[in-house]
Amino acid sequence: MAYKIAVYDAKPYDEAVFNKANEKYGFELIFHKEHLDTNNAILASECDAVCIFVNANANATAIKKLKQLGVNLIALRCAGFNNVDLKAAAEEGIRVVRVPEYSPHAIAEHTLALMLSLNRKVHRAFLRTRDGNFSLHGFLGFDMNGKTIGVIGTGRIGKTVVQVLKGFGMDILAYDVYPDHAFAEKEGITYTTLDEIYAKSDIITLHCPLTKETEYMICDTSLAKMKDGVMIINTGRGKLIHTKHLIDGLISRKVGYAGLDVYEEEGNYFYEDRSDSIMTDDVLARLLSFNNVIVTSHQAFFTQEAMSNIANTTLNNISDFFAGKTLVNEVVFKP
Template sequence: MKVLVYSAKDFEIRNLKKMNGNKHNIKFVPDTLNATTAVMAAGYDAISIFSNDDASLVVLEILWELGVKYITLRSTGYNNVSVKSAKRIGLKVAYAPEYSPNAIAEHTVELILALNRKLIKANTQVNQYNFLLDDLVGFDMKGKTVGIFGTGRIGSILVRILHAFGCKMLATDIKRDQYLEHHYDLEYVPLEELCKRSDIISINTPLNYETHHCFREPLFLTMKKGALLVNTARGGIVKTEDVISALNNGSLGGYATDVYEHERGIFFKDHGKTGLKDELLKELIAQPNVLLTPHQAFATNEALERISEITIYNLDCWEEGKNCPNELGFESMTL
């Protein structure tokens, strides 16, 4: 099968080549998929895309006209794909489920600890030979209430990790995990109650119509004063303007995030020489109680190997005419 890999990054190309061997004819390009770059797929049977690629209806129609039949994502989230449109057109779409929920959950804990104990500020001070502790005081995790918005694969691991810290665990999800309830004293509550009671809130739910801008001003106003919010899910779940306002008025104590709602075209690139044009992102980064990492939660050796393995497996299934278990069930897809 002839395959074009969009948004190919140096740190993942090696694994993809290794997993592929000589099975598929793969070309790697750094370009992100959009209505302009879609023409690059002319003559290819399949493409592979990442979470920041644009696979909206217009782009899918171009791909289909060019002869592309398959799309395999190198991510678990697929909110960037107009999947119902793909079905209608005839494109098959598969994703990379469960490649490493541990990587995301562990990064979430890292963000919580770094934000709470002000590790970035401490490192900056020490590099300036400033060893004062006045602005570096945090709090004990033990005894604190942590709210987990979404107890799927990632959220359930996070519950286990934070329970070991001695935290009181709350959760909001449309489906309750009885194992977590019985073994980790997890209490399911409505989202507003979770926000009212939690010292720390972690977002671990997919982005869809219901969760888009779920965290905005009305919800921030219900939170404990000084609460920390952590987002390793999708940027669009949080309304950035409102989180900045909540930080400025003190209703939110800090925000740690690995994602940003307008990150497409910004993340995974070096803007050191050109600077940023996104004024909202610049304002967010400038906040003293914000910790932002560049969508790196997934980036572990184990996760990258697994993503490559799943990506090639999806292509193998289509090449051999087999049912692909990772092909998205269209009845549950979001637009």
């Protein structure tokens, strides 16, 4: 009998790519449009594993319910795992796996797309010319060549961003808790402190994981250390930025541009069509009112190559678990 997998937060494109990849594995995939949380953990009834995405809430209560239903594996189809209570999973004997890399190029290229669109006002020009207005007023940009960019987090994605940006002739500063000095020497970049990045960077781009140490790292205190008119890009996790403080920075013009592919309260909006609803999130509504802000719906990963990698890695993680093999992509709780 095929193992049953409850796939939460499934969109039509998820079903298509997972069904295609599953031809190799033969699991029984049961797709649900809902996010995993304490209320709908019951949807995993009679399933052996669950597959979840970034907006799931796998808290202790949800995990306990999953265990009671017979679930022994949580398979994240993303790199981040901050939405899973790893301690609770360990206590319940549920293993957790993830997809550590699906396409760093996809996210790096989207990061660049946000920078260029904000700088050259492509989003505004698109709307203006459609109305027959070909004025250049308000569209003055700047040469990225010669400017300083601070890359916070130099894992696979951060490194790819560095390599992409080198072609622009930028001065690249980097910060990471575990700096890769061999990489820095090879690429001709400089590791430095966060304070120096804040003080010197014309553009700051975030590629670090969300931890207790990085939560709200971009806040009123760090913003005060930055150049006036700084551009901030976040394709990492929403809670790296204190959004209300960012808005204050936009109003005061301390922040000249913001490109956000993530938002700290994105769960009720991102990946859903809310165009017929009234937006009740006042903070998100305020963000969207700025013409120097671009918000995209956590889509940086969304390329054909990345989706294929996500599906294949996720199903291979699940296959290894049921085969009793070493889980190379396991996330282990560390007290």
